[in-house]
Each structure stands twice: as structure tokens, then as C-alpha cells.
């Protein structure tokens with residue numbers, strides 16, 4: 106059997122993770138990435154334990170993880186004035202593994218994934234804009250991907266296509282035209298600021314119709330986000346001044362952090378999600394991963410981690426030799442069965458967290474929520490988070506392949 110061919114649409118976190126995992130399992134893998142530069146925009150990202158487990162499964166050893174990120178913990182929730190609502194005892198030995206996070210600058214995560222992909226033999230085509238996909242049939246017609254580069258149209262055939270082109274996925278639009286992103290009702294300022302002095306643990310503040318959080322992403326940088334209710338597409342003149350004003354009556358450390366942010370370092374994006382996600386993560390020879398399949402609200406901080414999990418799972422499940430040809434259909438069905446319930450549940454938890462936190466209105470609602478949550482022991486929250494953070498990858502396919510084994514699975 107010849108080397109199977111995978112085409113990955115999108116070179117973000119999910120696409121590069123999938124490409125690395127597939128290349129490691131013997132797929133000849135090409136990533137088609139629309140951007141022509143290799144620089145990933147963005148600020149910081151918090152990757153919980155499940156995402157770190159996925160990075161390890163992709164071949165990131167402890168040294169590489171330490172070079173790109175900053176290991177810290179989540180400390181729970183405060184009200185907008187900085188008073189305790191629900192604090193996590195992050196120094197307790199049974200709690201620490203569940204609340205340990207890797208703070209990362211997105212550009213560093215992206216650059217590291219790109220480097221690991223190249224080391225694994227992945228070809229990355231930059232400036233390759235995918236415009237159409239025909240899904241093919243496992244065991245039958247191969248999939249086809251149409252793409253344009255520098256004014257030239259191309260058509261690639263593949264045994265497996267990975268739809269990893271994010272929130273506004275062209276692959277999703279072609280294969281699941283009825284599923285479209287929905288505005289969350291919130292917009293988010295984000296920035297990375299130089300800092301060596303502040304507590305780098307993830308601190309989250311809930312106030313009327315908003316949330317603020319900060320965490321360290323390197324020894325000398327702190328990431329912050331300010332997530333607030335706002336009309337879709339709202340245009341404001343001076344983003345820095347508006348952000349300062351929006352949080353002016355919140356805890357003083359928040360105003361100081363925004364004031365320490367250079368205005369040209371501040372970005373803001375309206376936040377969208379895919380309520381419920383796709384009805385299937387598979388169509389023909391196409392597997393959908395990351396935001397293209399299950400974009401969740403950022404209130405669980407799981408978008409990057411689940412994108413990494415998707416890549417690892419796809420590589421492991423589609424990686425076996427028996428998964429090529431007729432067996433690919435079974436492998437993709439298993440991918441869907443493993444990934445969809447988990448990502449759906451995490452997205453549903455993110456919606457609940459938004460209702461309880463960032464989306465909650467002012468006045469009595471804040472007082473009632475805060476009083477109720479002050480009665481909840483931090484350990485209960487940690488137990489609830491353990492099943493998400495405690496993810497382990499599917500087992501690696503057994504090696505070496507025996508021909509009788511692969512024949513018996515066709």
C-alpha cells in the first residue's frame with residue numbers, strides 16, 4: 106500500500122496539531138494555509154492540563170513546553186471590586202493538577218507547532234486559499250480540495266481531508282451549509298504587556314455584563330482579557346480609552362493593567378460560537394476539527410486545548426494502517442464518536458459559565474450570584490473540572506503492522 110495522503114485545510118492550532126499527528130503516523134501531509142505570512146495574530150491563551158497532555162502526545166517534551174509557556178494555576182473568581190467569590194485552594198496537592206495551566210503567547214505556540222510540523226515532515230503551503238471541497242467516500246472516491254494561490258487555481262486529491270479552517274470555515278460552509286457561527290453578545294479586548302512583578306496566576310473577575318482575567322505567559326509578560334456585552338460590530342474610536350472607562354469602577358489592579366498597555370498592543374474581537382457544534386465531525390473522507398467543528402465560548406478557556414486534543418485523536422484513530430482504504434470509514438466514525446460528545450459537553454459548560462459569569466446583569470443578580478457562590482467550597486469546582494482537565498489521548502496504534510492483522514480489519 107502506498108503512503109496515504111492527507112490535506113489539512115488551515116494552519117492554526119487544530120490544523121498544525123492534526124498535521125503533526127498524521128505525519129507521525131505515516132501520512133504524507135500538506136497544510137493549506139490562507140495567510141501568506143507565518144505570523145499568527147493574537148495575544149495570550151490559557152491551556153489547561155488536557156491541552157498540555159495533547160502537546161506531550163504531539164512530541165513536545167517538558168523542556169519544549171517550558172520554553173514556550175509559563176506554568177501557573179487558576180485561582181478562582183472574584184467580584185468586580187476584587188472581593189472573593191469562589192477561590193480555589195491551588196496549593197493543595199489534590200487540587201493543583203486540576204487547576205494547573207500553561208499560559209502561552211499565541212505566536213509562540215503557533216511557531217512551535219509549525220516547527221514541530223516541519224520536523225515531522227509536514228509540507229506547509231502558505232497563501233493557499235481553499236475555496237471548495239468534495240468529500241469523497243472512504244473505500245471509494247478520493248476527496249478533492251480546490252484552492253487558489255497567487256491567482257492560480259489548484260485541485261488536490263487526498264485520502265483524508267482535515268477541515269481545520271476555524272470559525273469561518275470554508276470546508277464547513279461547503280459540507281454543512283446550514284451551520285453558521287452565532288454572535289455571542291460579547292466582544293473581547295486582549296493584550297500582552299511587559300511585566301515581571303505581578304502575580305501570574307489566572308485571576309478572573311466577574312462583574313455586571315463583563316469578565317476580566319489575567320495570567321502570565323512568560324517570565325516577563327502578562328496576558329489580559331476584558332470580555333464585555335456589546336452590540337455586534339460596534340465601532341469605537343479610541344479602544345484604549347473605552348476599555349479604561351469600561352473597567353474604571355472595577356478593582357484598581359485592573360485599571361493599572363489596562364493603563365500599562367500600549368494602545369497599539371490592544372486588540373478587540375467580537376466573539377462568535379457554534380451553538381451545539383456540527384451534527385457530525387465527519388463527512389465522507391473529511392474530518393472536522395477545532396473551531397471549524399465546535400467553536401465554543403471562551404469562558405471555559407478550552408478552545409486551544411480541544412483543538413490540540415482533536416489533532417492527537419485524529420492521528421491516533423486514523424493512524425493505523427487498517428484505517429486506510431475501507432477501514433478509514435470506521436476510524437473516522439470512531440473519531441466522531443470520541444470527540445463530539447466531549448466537545449459538545451465542554452461547549453455547553455462554557456455557555457453555563459457565561460450565564461453565571463460574564464453575561465450576568467448588574468444589581469441584585471450580582472449580589473445573589475456572589476452570595477450563593479461564596480458558600481460553594483473551591484474543592485467542588487475543582488472536582489467538576491477534573492474530567493475536562495484529566496483527558497488522556499487514545500492509545501497509539503500498535504506497531505509493527507502485520508499484514509494478517511490489517512487484512513482482518515478491512
Ligand SMILES: Cc1cc2nc3c(=O)[nH]c(=O)nc-3n(C[C@H](O)[C@H](O)[C@H](O)COP(=O)(O)OP(=O)(O)OC[C@H]3O[C@@H](n4cnc5c(N)ncnc54)[C@H](O)[C@@H]3O)c2cc1C
Pocket residue numbers: 114115116117118119120137138139140149150151152233234235236269270271272273274275293374375376377394395396397400401403406407408409410411412
Ligand atoms: C476572545 C477569545 C479568547 C480566547 N481565549 C482562549 C483561551 O484562553 N484558551 C483557549 O484554549 N482558547 C481560547 N480561545 C479560543 C481559541 O483561540 C480557538 O478555539 C482556537 O484558536 C481554535 O483553533 P483553530 O485552529 O480551530 O482555528 P484558528 O486558530 O482560527 O485557525 C484557523 C486557520 O485556518 C486558516 N483559514 C481560514 N480559512 C481558510 C481557507 N479558506 N483556506 C485556507 N486556510 C484558511 C486561518 O488563516 C487560520 O490560520 C479564545 C477565543 C477568543 C475569541
